[in-house]
Amino acid sequence: MEIRGIRKECLDTLRAVGKSQYPREFVAVLRERDGIIEEFDLAPGTVVTEQSAGFSPEMMPLDVHAVGSAHSHPSGALRPSDADLRFFGRMGKYHLIFGPPYGEGDWRAFRRDGTPVSLEVIE
Numbered sequence: 001m002e003i004r005g006i007r008k009e010c011l012d013t014l015r016a017v018g019k020s021q022y023p024r025e026f027v028a029v030l031r032e033r034d035g036i037i038e039e040f041d042l043a044p045g046t047v048v049t050e051q052s053a054g055f056s057p058e059m060m061p062l063d064v065h066a067v068g069s070a071h072s073h074p075s076g077a078l079r080p081s082d083a084d085l086r087f088f089g090r091m092g093k094y095h096l097i098f099g100p101p102y103g104e105g106d107w108r109a110f111r112r113d114g115t116p117v118s119l120e121v122i123e
């Protein structure tokens with residue numbers, strides 16, 4: 001399935017989650033419908049720790065419509081860490097990173113190899 005973009009409402013909700021969890025990290029699994037990223041599931045356990053959530057793909061819900069992930073970097077560094085890259089390679093095609101202040105431009109999208117990719121925001 002070719003992904004055409006992300007629904008603005010979904011993006012806005014992810015930003016709101018990032019803001020509400022700050023200074024903690026959140027991790028979510030992104031899901032598509034008809035080629036548009038429309039929904040997400042928060043990964044279990046990611047919102048209860050003060051430490052970096054880290055990634056444990058085993059905890060992620062299996063879903064054929066999962067297209068990637070979203071998570072936050074409370075430090076504000078909008079680029080994947082080495083651990084992120086290892087995780088990206090195991091799951092999905094598109095990976096979003098959010099950072100404070102979680103405004104409209106405070107996120108980036110990456111391919112699984114860490115290459116920045118532009119993702120269209122669809123109203």
Ligand SMILES: [Zn+2]
Nearest residue numbers: 073080081084
């Ligand atoms: Zn990260």
